[in-house]
Amino acid sequence: MNFIGIRKGLLKKKKVIIPLAFFGLLLAIRLMVQPIIYKQLNTFLSQFSPVITFHIEDLDINLLRGAYSFESVTGKLKENNHQFLTIEKVDTSIAWREIFKGKIVTDIVVTSLNLSYSKELKEALAKTPKKEDAKEAKDKLFPVEVVRLDIKNSILKMDNFPAFTKIEGRITNLLADKKNPLSFLNLKATAFGHSVLKIAGHLKTLEEPIAWSIDTELQGFDLTAANQFLKEKVPLTFTKGKLDVYAEAKSEEGVIEGYVKPFMKNVDIMKAEENLKGAKHWFIEVIAAVGNLLLRTSDKKSVATLIPFTMDKSGVHVDKGEALSKAIQHGFEQKLNPGIEDRLKLE
Amino acid sequence: MFKVLCLISSIFLISCSSKDPKEMTSKEKTPVQPKETISMESKLLANEQESNLVTEIKFDRQKANISGKAREQLKDLHRKASKKGKIEEIKVISWGDQEYPSVHEKKLSEVQVKLVEERNATLENYLKTIEMDAEIETISMAERPSTLAKWFSSDDARIKKSLETAGIPNTDTTVKVPGKASKSIVIFIMEEE
Numbered sequence: 400m401n402f403i404g405i406r407k408g409l410l411k412k413k414k415v416i417i418p419l420a421f422f423g424l425l426l427a428i429r430l431m432v433q434p435i436i437y438k439q440l441n442t443f444l445s446q447f448s449p450v451i452t453f454h455i456e457d458l459d460i461n462l463l464r465g466a467y468s469f470e471s472v473t474g475k476l477k478e479n480n481h482q483f484l485t486i487e488k489v490d491t492s493i494a495w496r497e498i499f500k501g502k503i504v505t506d507i508v509v510t511s512l513n514l515s516y517s518k519e520l521k522e523a524l525a526k527t528p529k530k531e532d533a534k535e536a537k538d539k540l541f542p543v544e545v546v547r548l549d550i551k552n553s554i555l556k557m558d559n560f561p562a563f564t565k566i567e568g569r570i571t572n573l574l575a576d577k578k579n580p581l582s583f584l585n586l587k588a589t590a591f592g593h594s595v596l597k598i599a600g601h602l603k604t605l606e607e608p609i610a611w612s613i614d615t616e617l618q619g620f621d622l623t624a625a626n627q628f629l630k631e632k633v634p635l636t637f638t639k640g641k642l643d644v645y646a647e648a649k650s651e652e653g654v655i656e657g658y659v660k661p662f663m664k665n666v667d668i669m670k671a672e673e674n675l676k677g678a679k680h681w682f683i684e685v686i687a688a689v690g691n692l693l694l695r696t697s698d699k700k701s702v703a704t705l706i707p708f709t710m711d712k713s714g715v716h717v718d719k720g721e722a723l724s725k726a727i728q729h730g731f732e733q734k735l736n737p738g739i740e741d742r743l744k745l746e
Numbered sequence: 747m748f749k750v751l752c753l754i755s756s757i758f759l760i761s762c763s764s765k766d767p768k769e770m771t772s773k774e775k776t777p778v779q780p781k782e783t784i785s786m787e788s789k790l791l792a793n794e795q796e797s798n799l800v801t802e803i804k805f806d807r808q809k810a811n812i813s814g815k816a817r818e819q820l821k822d823l824h825r826k827a828s829k830k831g832k833i834e835e836i837k838v839i840s841w842g843d844q845e846y847p848s849v850h851e852k853k854l855s856e857v858q859v860k861l862v863e864e865r866n867a868t869l870e871n872y873l874k875t876i877e878m879d880a881e882i883e884t885i886s887m888a889e890r891p892s893t894l895a896k897w898f899s900s901d902d903a904r905i906k907k908s909l910e911t912a913g914i915p916n917t918d919t920t921v922k923v924p925g926k927a928s929k930s931i932v933i934f935i936m937e938e939e
Contacts, residue, residue, distance in 0.1 A: 500938075567911075569794075571793075571794075571796055572796055578831070578938070579796075579936070579938060581796075581798060583793040583794075583796055583798075584793065585790050585793045585794060587790075587911070587912075587913075595913060597786045597790065597912070597913070599786060599789040599790050599793050600793075601793075601798055614786065614789060616786045618923075738783050738785075739783055739784075739786070740783065741783045741784060744798075
């Protein structure tokens with residue numbers, strides 16, 4: 400008997416059988432597990448909140464890549480079935496680069512998120528479940544810790560107006576520790592169809608509440624592009640003008656402070672027919688106090704100012720006095736410098 | 747955003763309604779002395795490298811020597827970094843006196859390429875005097891990454907792509923703002939434990 404030949408034959412079969420068996424097992428697991436998880440997730444997402452419901456159209460599991468993805472995710476308000484959110488895909492995968500550092504963590508990539516933020520949604524979110532319920536939802540959808548979040552090709556609508564499109568962003572080091580306490584945020588978007596918004600920020604997720612600081616820059620914003628958005632809110636229209644905005648904000652121990660530094664160039668404003676007096680909102684009151692001065696501008700005008708603000712549980716507090724003082728200073732004394740001032744940073 | 751727009755509109759109107767600027771000739775506007783702050787593009791790049799230790803160095807045209815102020819900037823950044831822990835790597839990204847070459851140009855003139863090399867060398871040599879252990883990587887913004895570099899997604903290629911995404915102008919850009927010509931970005935990257 401040719402024992403060596405028989406042994407070689409067996410070995411060859413093993414080289415084929417074992418991988419086949421392995422892939423077969425993976426496939427079997429995938430086929431069995433996928434529908435069970437899909438059903439459980441959608442049940443949970445429809446019940447965890449009294450005011451909003453989410454639905455995942457398709458769940459895909461890729462065991463070889465160590466990934467799973469939710470496709471065609473929608474979010475609706477239960478009260479009127481109004482859809483406020485669609486997401487083409489949420490892909491969660493093992494962060495292989497971290498495996499070599501001894502960590503099993505995941506990256507999430509959200510593609511084509513389309514969120515419509517409205518007063519309706521804001522009110523619904525105020526009624527949504529406690530923090531613990533939101534955490535439960537997060538743990539159910541993303542059971543393995545997340546170290547990085549990417550957002551691609553997304554849109555934020557405000558009152559149904561596509562205010563920010565082509566949103567691309569990334570947050571890294573979400574699993575901060577004492578040695579590396581900072582998480583890093585980058586965001587870029589197209590504002591109102593043409594100008595570019597850039598945000599760079601840091602977060603300290605170990606602190607309670609989370610501390611953060613952000614720098615924001617928006618350049619070359621055409622004010623006439625905002626007319627459609629503003630027209631139902633304030634009785635004035637920009638007929639021309641460009642706006643650059645630089646802003647910094649910081650939040651520590653729940654108190655937010657910051658400033659907005661707008662630079663407006665070649666602005667012309669036209670008043671609508673409505674009476675400005677008697678309006679209720681504080682910003683309308685400021686415009687009403689100016690009153691007939693709305694139409695006095697004739698020459699090419701540019702103005703800049705720095706508007707400091709703070710925000711706490713009682714609301715937003717704007718230092719209008721300093722804002723006015725800086726505007727006059729810029730107009731007649733010393734120009735304000737365009738750009739971020741780098742004075743509000745996390746320690 | 748909307749409330750801010752309304753407030754700045756009102757501020758604009760108030761300031762425009764104040765005295766005619768012609769009446770204020772006795773108070774001439776003080777010429778602008780722009781304060782040197784880090785650009786958004788540098789901050790976005792530093793965030794991508796998971797570092798908040800970044801500075802920008804300005805060079806005089808056609809020169810590669812760094813000023814006393816630039817040395818102080820680097821020393822200050824090094825002090826902040828040393829307080830945090832061990833510095834693993836320092837990235838030095840330098841421009842010539844022209845913007846990053848466009849896809850059509852691919853590479854600036856030999857004069858510009860050499861200037862960038864000298865600037866990188868000056869910064870590297872100075873950084874070695876204040877930081878002995880960290881690896882220093884220099885990147886030249888006088889040329890675009892090679893095809894091979896792009897395929898293998900080298901550091902050079904990734905950083906240049908990040909900067910373009912962040913919005914740096916190139917030699918074909920009409921409006922060269924925010925310009926990076928004659929500047930260098932220096933980023934300190936800390937060691938992870």
